[in-house]
Amino acid sequence: MRRLFNILLYGFLAICITVSVGSGLVYFLLSASVPDYDEDFTVAGLGGPVDILRDSSAVPHISATSAADVYFAIGFVHAQDRLGQLLRARRKAEASWPSDETLSVAPAVSDALASYAAGVNAWLELVSEGGRGRGSPELLIADERSIAAWTPGDSLRIARSFLNGLRPGSAREGMPSISGAIIPADRLRVPELFATDPEQRLDAWAIDGDRTATGTPILAADISGSLSLPSEWYLADLQFSTGPAIGATIPGVPFVIVGRNARVAWAFRSFPVPDEEAPRGPSPVRAAGFLTMLELFARSADAIDAIGVAADMLPKGMEALAIDRETVARWPRAEAVRASSFRDIRLAELEARQSIFSTEGAIGVQRDTVSSVARTLLPLMAKELWFVQSRDSIEGTDADSLRRELLDRLASWNGEMDRYSPEPLLFWTWVRALQQRILKDEFPTAEQLWTRPNPNFLYAVLSDRRGSAIWCDIRLSSPRETCEEQVRVALDDALGWLVDRYGRDPSTWTWGEEHRLDMQWSPISSRGLLTDLLSLQAPISGDPYTLFLTSFGVEEDRPFLVSAGSNFQTVMSISEAAGSYYISPTGQSGHPLSRFYDNLFPSWIRGEYLAMSTDLSLARGGASGISRLTPATSDNPRMSEGQSE
Numbered sequence: 001m002r003r004l005f006n007i008l009l010y011g012f013l014a015i016c017i018t019v020s021v022g023s024g025l026v027y028f029l030l031s032a033s034v035p036d037y038d039e040d041f042t043v044a045g046l047g048g049p050v051d052i053l054r055d056s057s058a059v060p061h062i063s064a065t066s067a068a069d070v071y072f073a074i075g076f077v078h079a080q081d082r083l084g085q086l087l088r089a090r091r092k093a094e095a096s097w098p099s100d101e102t103l104s105v106a107p108a109v110s111d112a113l114a115s116y117a118a119g120v121n122a123w124l125e126l127v128s129e130g131g132r133g134r135g136s137p138e139l140l141i142a143d144e145r146s147i148a149a150w151t152p153g154d155s156l157r158i159a160r161s162f163l164n165g166l167r168p169g170s171a172r173e174g175m176p177s178i179s180g181a182i183i184p185a186d187r188l189r190v191p192e193l194f195a196t197d198p199e200q201r202l203d204a205w206a207i208d209g210d211r212t213a214t215g216t217p218i219l220a221a222d223i224s225g226s227l228s229l230p231s232e233w234y235l236a237d238l239q240f241s242t243g244p245a246i247g248a249t250i251p252g253v254p255f256v257i258v259g260r261n262a263r264v265a266w267a268f269r270s271f272p273v274p275d276e277e278a279p280r281g282p283s284p285v286r287a288a289g290f291l292t293m294l295e296l297f298a299r300s301a302d303a304i305d306a307i308g309v310a311a312d313m314l315p316k317g318m319e320a321l322a323i324d325r326e327t328v329a330r331w332p333r334a335e336a337v338r339a340s341s342f343r344d345i346r347l348a349e350l351e352a353r354q355s356i357f358s359t360e361g362a363i364g365v366q367r368d369t370v371s372s373v374a375r376t377l378l379p380l381m382a383k384e385l386w387f388v389q390s391r392d393s394i395e396g397t398d399a400d401s402l403r404r405e406l407l408d409r410l411a412s413w414n415g416e417m418d419r420y421s422p423e424p425l426l427f428w429t430w431v432r433a434l435q436q437r438i439l440k441d442e443f444p445t446a447e448q449l450w451t452r453p454n455p456n457f458l459y460a461v462l463s464d465r466r467g468s469a470i471w472c473d474i475r476l477s478s479p480r481e482t483c484e485e486q487v488r489v490a491l492d493d494a495l496g497w498l499v500d501r502y503g504r505d506p507s508t509w510t511w512g513e514e515h516r517l518d519m520q521w522s523p524i525s526s527r528g529l530l531t532d533l534l535s536l537q538a539p540i541s542g543d544p545y546t547l548f549l550t551s552f553g554v555e556e557d558r559p560f561l562v563s564a565g566s567n568f569q570t571v572m573s574i575s576e577a578a579g580s581y582y583i584s585p586t587g588q589s590g591h592p593l594s595r596f597y598d599n600l601f602p603s604w605i606r607g608e609y610l611a612m613s614t615d616l617s618l619a620r621g622g623a624s625g626i627s628r629l630t631p632a633t634s635d636n637p638r639m640s641e642g643q644s645e
Helices: 002-031 067-096 107-128 137-141 152-165 284-297 303-313 342-353 359-366 372-382 399-411 423-439 447-451 455-462 465-472 483-502 529-534 601-606
Strands: 041-043 050-054 060-063 201-207 218-226 234-240 243-249 258-261 265-270 318-323 328-331 516-519 536-539 550-552 562-572 581-583 625-631
Touching: 041 107, 050 067, 060 067, 067 107, 067 137, 067 152, 067 234, 067 625, 107 152, 107 284, 152 284, 201 318, 201 328, 201 342, 218 265, 218 318, 218 359, 243 562, 258 562, 265 562, 284 303, 303 318, 303 328, 342 359, 342 372, 359 562, 372 399, 372 423, 372 455, 399 423, 399 483, 423 447, 423 455, 423 465, 423 483, 455 465, 455 483, 465 483, 516 562, 536 601
Parallel strands: 041 625, 060 234
Antiparallel strands: 050 060, 050 625, 201 218, 201 265, 218 562, 234 243, 243 258, 258 265, 265 318, 318 328, 516 536, 550 562, 562 581
């Protein structure tokens, strides 16, 4: 017995040692790719030295004597922090656009893309020499043993993919398996039925100086899209000899897409265009024009100058906004003719309510979570139920009492999508059940149509716009159902689902219990222990139509799980160097072992914005690192600090 005990004990110790050694080796290999922000490098391709100051949030402030060296450095830090993301973006872009397309851009943009590519390749060369964990943790298990050099064409294709992601889908291309041809003959064609949301969305609005506390305009911008780790966006400050340009960049493209210089702040708004006007996809010329516009924005002297550039180069379906110390300028100058979205309705309401804006007031508008969808649809859904005692029942429950309690709650609710409240959960569960009742008989296999809430379609049906109420009738039944009947039955469906899930006490229901953020590390697609370790979860307020946008998907078991939303927001004023603010859900690094992987997440959840300063003296306070890039020469060959010749 003692011998058996010793064998088991030694076996257990051997397993523990093996696991410990293996874990230590894995950790060593992974940590090798975490960049040291205080490391200096000697690299080929630079014209002069470049200083990279990382502030307390690891935002790089890049200083150089030439624009070419600044663009080289942004390519270098993009690769340093987001190499895996860069390569994924390149593969995605190459799958959509041919690799051999001709690059035709303005000389300044061509030079910028060439310098950017040289910067990315400088980091790739350092990685290829070993000792840096292949530059990114996901590359340790990648099939490709060598990484192809970055080219200017890669950046152009990524710009095309970005522009294409701003285009909303339609029956023609968003859902190719669903076409208008399968709509039953007795059903009215409602255009909103087949519309799909774009992959990304740009929103922006501006306040004139006569309505601000400082007397200078304020520009607010919101970029929404997939919420993942790392973020699709990367903040950077490019300190050119002519002045700084700071704001949001995307890894793969060297220019600030939404941001400011010392004189001008700029942002964009994307909106749907009719199918007949929408091109199949942005051409290389259109993408090249967009990049040219961004390069010129960084050097613009005032808002009128910036918009003059946009007038010639702005892609269809986008609106440009720019401010300086006196002017708010837009292109197109005439108000775009487009239907107001639910978010537009709420924004107009808040703008009218506030006579004088501060940056704090603009931030409050951006973080607003009152849903115009709830305020619009709920009166239509409940108009026949508010004061009517139903005789229907839900088996096993006191249905009438519960129904009355919940209707009373909704009657006094202001549409606030608060994560700690039960009303948003009841409302969206009811909406989802109603849409399923209306559409499932027409499209029994097109689950996405009847599980993803479509308020525009429901509004058309419930208000009987041009006879759209015919959709409430169930085609396979002999009596003709009305919308009032479908709404009533859908409420019982919703209550049954909620009671089964959470019990009969509505005071214990919360929106955040179902409306939870699940932000995963991008290279991971399957759920498991590793996913849980590297992802971020939290209950969250809002919905897909609030100004603070949080979208949800179509999973049957988790229908309100959040995977997309507002992933970069900024409020900009150029009245002072530190007069602009930003908020992002993740960190600058794409590496799970970096302390800058998710360091901004708590601030994002709480709605705490960070200063977006072009003042290097302010950035040095609490700096996370300072590094220098030095040009390689024959007497000073390329190497990094710590290497010996």
